[in-house]
Amino acid sequence: MLGLLTYALVNVTWVFFRAHTFGDAARILQGMFGFATDAEPVLATIYMIKVGVLVASIVATQWLMRERELEQVVSRTPWWLTGLVCAAMLFAVIVTQGSATAFIYFQF
Amino acid sequence: MSNSGKWTEDVTVREIPTTRLVAMGWLVFLLVTAGVIAWELQMRSIGLVAGDLDDSKAHWAVERRKIAAGDYDDVVVIGSSRILFDTNLDVWKEMTGRRPIQLALAGTNPRPFLTDFAANPDFKGLLVVGVTPDIFFGDWLGIGLFAGVLDYWKDQSPSERFGHQAGLFLSRHLAFLDSSYTLTALVDQVNLPNRGEIVRPYLDVWKVWETTDDRQTFLWRGIEDNEHLREHARLAWGPFAGKPMDEAAIARACKEAADAVKKIRARGGEVVFVRSPSAGLYYENELHSAPRARTWDRLLKETGAFGINFEDYPGMRGLDVPEWSHLSRESAVKFTRAYVGVLAQDVPWLSSRLRAKDGA
Numbered sequence: 001m002l003g004l005l006t007y008a009l010v011n012v013t014w015v016f017f018r019a020h021t022f023g024d025a026a027r028i029l030q031g032m033f034g035f036a037t038d039a040e041p042v043l044a045t046i047y048m049i050k051v052g053v054l055v056a057s058i059v060a061t062q063w064l065m066r067e068r069e070l071e072q073v074v075s076r077t078p079w080w081l082t083g084l085v086c087a088a089m090l091f092a093v094i095v096t097q098g099s100a101t102a103f104i105y106f107q108f
Numbered sequence: 109m110s111n112s113g114k115w116t117e118d119v120t121v122r123e124i125p126t127t128r129l130v131a132m133g134w135l136v137f138l139l140v141t142a143g144v145i146a147w148e149l150q151m152r153s154i155g156l157v158a159g160d161l162d163d164s165k166a167h168w169a170v171e172r173r174k175i176a177a178g179d180y181d182d183v184v185v186i187g188s189s190r191i192l193f194d195t196n197l198d199v200w201k202e203m204t205g206r207r208p209i210q211l212a213l214a215g216t217n218p219r220p221f222l223t224d225f226a227a228n229p230d231f232k233g234l235l236v237v238g239v240t241p242d243i244f245f246g247d248w249l250g251i252g253l254f255a256g257v258l259d260y261w262k263d264q265s266p267s268e269r270f271g272h273q274a275g276l277f278l279s280r281h282l283a284f285l286d287s288s289y290t291l292t293a294l295v296d297q298v299n300l301p302n303r304g305e306i307v308r309p310y311l312d313v314w315k316v317w318e319t320t321d322d323r324q325t326f327l328w329r330g331i332e333d334n335e336h337l338r339e340h341a342r343l344a345w346g347p348f349a350g351k352p353m354d355e356a357a358i359a360r361a362c363k364e365a366a367d368a369v370k371k372i373r374a375r376g377g378e379v380v381f382v383r384s385p386s387a388g389l390y391y392e393n394e395l396h397s398a399p400r401a402r403t404w405d406r407l408l409k410e411t412g413a414f415g416i417n418f419e420d421y422p423g424m425r426g427l428d429v430p431e432w433s434h435l436s437r438e439s440a441v442k443f444t445r446a447y448v449g450v451l452a453q454d455v456p457w458l459s460s461r462l463r464a465k466d467g468a
Binding site for chain 2: 040041042043044045046047049050069071072074075077079080082083084086087090091092094095096097
């Protein structure tokens with residue numbers, strides 16, 4: 001619960017980090033807590049699903065790994081299953097691509 | 109096995125997991141190779157091709173630098189996607205002996221580029237400006253993909269240049285390398301019910317172009333061959349509300365263009381405007397939102413420049429515009445032949461040079 005509370009509080013503080021003015025921040029916070037009743041929807045369903053899945057996965061992973069080390073998990077998992085997961089991640093990285101200009105993503 | 113979760117533990121020392129790492133490595137290699145091959149075959153089956161280099165700021169910068177180096181035939185094309193897709197550079201070369209530098213950018217207002225060439229004292233060539241009415245006569249500068257390109261080509265870092273060349277090498281061999289068919293782009297193409305009036309990202313523009321060397325660009329063959337993709341492309345250009353364009357914005361556009369044309373002509377260059385074909389609901393929308401008398405005719409009057417509007421030439425009407433905004437590859441060849449023929453005859457800057465070349 002404390003972890004989820006921390007996550008929620010960080011979500012609130014991000015608003016002040018990114019908003020250009022306190023007025024903008026107030027409007028965003030109103031929307032976040034359901035008080036912007038006149039506002040029009042702007043987020044597509046697919047975006048909400050993507051963010052929901054990713055955030056839930058990250059939070060769940062952090063929670064499951066809170067008293068484990070990655071090396072312990074890998075040692076206890078069948079090698080072929082770990083290989084399958086690594087292959088899936090590497091394949092996802094390849095087909096997600098990046099722009100041609102960001103092929104090597106570092107700046108001189 | 110070390111204990112976990114204790115702050116006093118030396119976390120700089122990590123144990124290597126006891127598992128079959130070599131076997132795992134081989135499994136990953138085989139699965140990823142099989143997956144990438146399958147993905148490549150799937151992408152080729154829907155119309156992606158190896159050699160489609162995808163457009164980018166870096167691709168544009170390569171062409172722009174040719175002008176800075178003086179390594180070109182004194183003809184430059186700027187504009188939005190219509191003149192980009194509808195111009196065949198080989199036909200230009202065949203008809204005039206000059207291969208233009210293609211600097212038009214999809215979804216981008218060409219007026220900053222016109223102003224940039226006007227401010228360039230070294231440019232004394234022929235500037236062909238494609239006019240897409242709802243872009244040219246408005247204040248919108250363009251899509252984020254090419255934002256800042258006028259500075260980018262000067263500031264591009266060595267790593268970005270190298271990255272671009274490495275990307276080009278891979279794109280010549282792998283069809284799946286396309287910014288419109290990344291995993292995230294494909295997820296965004298899933299059509300789910302949305303709240304309120306939301307239509308994006310499903311109705312964002314998907315892949316419509318195919319780009320080769322020298323930024324020779326065509327309407328993607330997938331649009332010509334696939335009815336679903338063609339219908340989607342048509343919808344993506346909407347909504348066709350027919351709202352008249354702002355008069356003040358049109359006035360600004362014409363004034364900027366007039367100032368630029370004057371400067372370029374003063375040093376011996378020339379500017380011509382070309383209005384490519386459009387069709388269907390898009391064309392009908394343009395008739396209401398940017399009627400010719402308020403936009404195109406006004407532009408030519410205030411600039412004093414020569415203009416080619418497809419509506420005025422029989423050879424440019426009735427061409428194939430599959431998704432209402434861009435010509436098919438075959439029709440782009442015909443359109444280029446038609447408009448270059450008109451330029452070669454009616455624009456003194458070009459006709460005099462062609463006569464000189466023939467007489468030489």
